Amino acid sequence: MKKKKIVLFASGAGSNARQLIHYFKDHASVTVSLIVCNKPGAGVTKIAEREGIELMLIDKHRLQSPDFAKILLEKGTDFIILAGFLLKIPATLIEAFPRHIINIHPALLPKYGGKGMYGHYVHEAVINAREKESGITIHYVDEQYDHGATIFQTTCPVSASDTPESLARKVQFLEHQHFAPVVERLVLKEVS
Ligand SMILES: Nc1nc2c(c(=O)[nH]1)N[C@@H](CN(C=O)c1ccc(C(=O)N[C@@H](CCC(=O)O)C(=O)O)cc1)CN2
Numbered sequence: 001m002k003k004k005k006i007v008l009f010a011s012g013a014g015s016n017a018r019q020l021i022h023y024f025k026d027h028a029s030v031t032v033s034l035i036v037c038n039k040p041g042a043g044v045t046k047i048a049e050r051e052g053i054e055l056m057l058i059d060k061h062r063l064q065s066p067d068f069a070k071i072l073l074e075k076g077t078d079f080i081i082l083a084g085f086l087l088k089i090p091a092t093l094i095e096a097f098p099r100h101i102i103n104i105h106p107a108l109l110p111k112y113g114g115k116g117m118y119g120h121y122v123h124e125a126v127i128n129a130r131e132k133e134s135g136i137t138i139h140y141v142d143e144q145y146d147h148g149a150t151i152f153q154t155t156c157p158v159s160a161s162d163t164p165e166s167l168a169r170k171v172q173f174l175e176h177q178h179f180a181p182v183v184e185r186l187v188l189k190e191v192s
């Protein structure tokens with residue numbers, strides 16, 4: 001049976017991308033077929049090279065071209081997984097992959113989401129608000145940032161001594177524990 005193809009979009013270090021790649025290595029029904037990145041030299045590009053996965057470097061203009069959506073469809077892409085991708089996914093791509101683009105956000109949406117809310121800025125806002133808990137949200141992608149329907153959420157405590165860096169480590173632990181199994185569950189729903 002043909003494996004379901006997932007394409008990872010990432011802009012940064014790529015620890016979530018690496019976790020997904022390792023989880024689906026030799027998987028019976030799912031394969032990571034491509035990594036898309038908008039930051040030449042980002043850590044995720046080194047991971048793609050090391051893991052022997054095709055890398056496609058794009059910019060905002062290319063991301064927004066209808067041709068790009070067509071190329072991903074022609075490559076047989078089944079799901080697009082945003083693993084720390086920092087550009088807005090355009091309507092052209094959302095229309096080409098309805099309810100098949102999934103994002104992970106490092107906080108408990110709907111709080112601490114939207115434009116400017118990425119990476120360190122998210123944890124800084126949570127700490128500054130003296131929240132007692134944070135966590136992760138895995139959600140479908142719609143045309144707004146961090147607005148699509150929630151698929152999965154889980155939490156971690158925030159202590160008074162936490163810094164944005166220590167909170168990022170707690171959240172990243174949750175991401176690496178849950179993202180791949182949640183993606184697997186969604187993809188396997190489509191495997192007849
Ligand atoms: N259409 C959508 N696109 C994207 C979503 C989404 O939900 N809908 N999620 C983001 C990921 N994300 C939070 O989870 C996020 C990423 C980046 C930003 C942001 O403010 N970006 C800056 C540009 C940063 C840069 O270029 O370095 C900006 O837009 O000014 C907010 C949220 C991925 N895409």
Ligand SMILES: NCC(=O)N[C@@H]1O[C@H](COP(=O)([O-])[O-])[C@@H](O)[C@H]1O
Pocket residue numbers: 010011012013014015016017083084085104105106117118119122172175
């Ligand atoms: N709003 C989007 C956002 O902040 N995404 C976050 O970027 C980090 C990427 O880390 P990684 O490159 O090591 O996977 C992850 O924590 C992810 O939740």
